[in-house]
Amino acid sequence: MRSLENLDLLPEPEDHRILTTIDNQALGYSGDDYGLTDEEAKQLRWPLGPMRKSETPTGAIFFSLLTLLLIAGWPWVNSYLIPILPDSEWAYEDTGIRQLQSEGYFGQGVHICIVDTGIDMNHPDFSHQQLLGFRDFVGGNHELVRDVGESSHGTLMAGILISNGTFRGVVPEVGLSVALALDSEGTSGSTDRVAQAIRWCRITQGVDIISLSLGGFPSDSPSNINSQTNLAVQEALDSGIFVVAAAGNTGLDLDINDVSQPSSLPGVISVGAISKSGYVWGSSAFGSSIDPATGDERDFPNQKPEVVAPGVNIFSTASSTLSSPYAYSSGTSDSTVFVSGALALILQQCRDSIEGSDGYIDEDEMRLVKHALARSSDRSNFESANHNSHSGYGTLDLVKWSEEISFTFNVE
Numbered sequence: 001m002r003s004l005e006n007l008d009l010l011p012e013p014e015d016h017r018i019l020t021t022i023d024n025q026a027l028g029y030s031g032d033d034y035g036l037t038d039e040e041a042k043q044l045r046w047p048l049g050p051m052r053k054s055e056t057p058t059g060a061i062f063f064s065l066l067t068l069l070l071i072a073g074w075p076w077v078n079s080y081l082i083p084i085l086p087d088s089e090w091a092y093e094d095t096g097i098r099q100l101q102s103e104g105y106f107g108q109g110v111h112i113c114i115v116d117t118g119i120d121m122n123h124p125d126f127s128h129q130q131l132l133g134f135r136d137f138v139g140g141n142h143e144l145v146r147d148v149g150e151s152s153h154g155t156l157m158a159g160i161l162i163s164n165g166t167f168r169g170v171v172p173e174v175g176l177s178v179a180l181a182l183d184s185e186g187t188s189g190s191t192d193r194v195a196q197a198i199r200w201c202r203i204t205q206g207v208d209i210i211s212l213s214l215g216g217f218p219s220d221s222p223s224n225i226n227s228q229t230n231l232a233v234q235e236a237l238d239s240g241i242f243v244v245a246a247a248g249n250t251g252l253d254l255d256i257n258d259v260s261q262p263s264s265l266p267g268v269i270s271v272g273a274i275s276k277s278g279y280v281w282g283s284s285a286f287g288s289s290i291d292p293a294t295g296d297e298r299d300f301p302n303q304k305p306e307v308v309a310p311g312v313n314i315f316s317t318a319s320s321t322l323s324s325p326y327a328y329s330s331g332t333s334d335s336t337v338f339v340s341g342a343l344a345l346i347l348q349q350c351r352d353s354i355e356g357s358d359g360y361i362d363e364d365e366m367r368l369v370k371h372a373l374a375r376s377s378d379r380s381n382f383e384s385a386n387h388n389s390h391s392g393y394g395t396l397d398l399v400k401w402s403e404e405i406s407f408t409f410n411v412e
Contacts, residue, residue: 087167090276091310095338096398097170100345107171109351110344112161112209113201114337115194117149118180119158122320125165126158133177133205137193150184152319156329157213159317160337166326167315170341177205182214195228202236208347210236211340212245213333215260218292225293230262237267240361242369244340246332247272247305248285251390258288259304266291266302267366269343269373272392273311273335278381281312284332286389301367301374305392309342311335342398343369346405353409372404 092098111132121131134145147155164172179197194214201210216229224230233243247270248260263270264287272284287304289297298304311334318327346369347354354369355361361369377394379385387393405411 088310088313088315089167091314091338092168092170094278095309095342095396096400096402097338097342097345099399100349100402101168105345105348107174107341107344107348109175110171110209110347111175111177111205111207112171112211112340112344113177113179113205113207114154114158114161114211114213115179115181115197115201116154116157116213117152117182117184117186118147118154119145119178120147120152120155120317120320121145123155123159123317123325124320125163125167125317128164128172129162129176131178132175135179135197135200135204137179137181137197137200138183139180145178146180147319148180148184149182149186151186152317152327153182153186153213153333154178154180155318156316156327157211157333157337160314160334161211161341163317170338171344174341174344177201177207186214192228195232198229198232198236202232202239202241207241209242209244209340209343211337212243212262213331213336215246215248215263217250218248218256218258218261218264218288224261227261230265233262233265233268237265237366238363240366242269242343242361242366243267244269244271244336244343246270246336247287249273249283249331250285251281251283257286258292259285264292264304266298267363269307269339269370270305270392271332271336271339272305272308272390273330273332274308274381274391274395275312276310278395280308280391281330281332284308284311284335284390287392289389300387301370301393303387303392304389306370307339307373307377307392307394307396309335309338309396311338339396342396342401345398346402349402350405350409350411353411354405368408369405372408373401376400376404 131145134142136142138148159169161169162172162174162176163169179200181194181197198210201207236243245263245268246260247263250256250260258264259270262268270287273281275281285305291298311332312330313328314330314334315326315328318325354365356365374393376397377392378397379394382388382391382394
């Protein structure tokens with residue numbers, strides 16, 4: 001290969017931004033070709049040699065150093081950005097939650113039980129809250145209230161519900177019990193553990209709502225349909241306790257054609273997820289038109305999922321040990337908590353009318369609450385006016401749900 005040391009760059013006379021490469025030792029190279037003397041042409045030459053010496057990839061080196069700097073300094077950068085990054089206020093505004101809060105409803109007098117990885121009660125946004133109950137079904141250490149999840153899943157979900165600091169959750173004044181039934185990876189290890197937690201919520205805590213941001217793969221096998229978790233959920237429903245459960249994050253798995261268990265049970269409110277745009281999150285699970293337990297067509301208002309709610313990039317509380325104890329989360333787990341909290345606001349507002357003279361919510365009254373949810377859900381972002389296997393009956397609209405409840409139960 002020839003050396004580049006004898007090459008010069010010569011500006012074109014009509015446009016000096018255009019450079020022509022010239023071999024200064026080649027025959028026939030003269031200034032006359034450019035309307036110049038040879039001496040004038042030489043003075044305009046730009047030797048190419050020095051350019052060859054700048055072969056060090058300075059841009060790549062600078063980019064690599066910047067990347068390392070960002071990684072090393074991310075805890076500081078993150079703590080600085082959290083207060084100014086876009087929050088999840090849209091999730092509370094668009095669903096009508098802030099509207100009911102503006103009317104004075106914050107969950108007072110309603111009792112919710114969360115079954116998850118626990119809760120970090122040292123978080124500053126929980127300083128107002130006193131747990132009504134805590135039970136450890138993983139390690140048996142019932143006195144040590146904590147979150148064992150690597151991602152603080154239980155604390156993230158609890159923040160959406162009860163936070164009252166950097167942001168306000170759905171029901172910051174609700175009564176809360178927490179069952180630690182999922183391990184550090186967010187799995188139960190056995191359905192019996194979750195079943196025990198659900199029964200504790202029902203029997204010992206006497207709750208109004210059980211919120212399950214969890215689920216198992218759907219199956220039509222008798223052993224799964226009659227699992228201890230499903231049986232425990234049915235017992236809760238039969239006792240007049242509402243159960244809200246995640247539809248699952250399997251929407252992109254073509255081998256799975258139904259929502260997760262136990263959200264697949266008829267009486268449970270199965271919840272899918274939407275993004276800020278109002279459209280269904282791609283990973284939100286699809287529901288089947290067939291009930292795997294009976295083989296029959298699912299009917300109104302128990303088609304799956306029933307409703308979709310905010311569940312993408314939701315800002316919430318994380319481990320209190322972090323320099324900035326907040327994080328963003330996505331999934332039908334998040335959307336489940338929004339619906340659980342919304343239902344708590346409904347109960348605070350209309351419980352007496354829903355229960356009637358016997359002071360008890362029976363199967364028919366529970367079904368009417370789901371009727372009202374289905375009729376009030378917003379379908380403006382979806383093509384079909386009817387139930388859809390991905391978007392359910394539509395997006396949670398708490399204001400309209402409240403109005404439907406008031407009409408159905410003659411609330412004055």
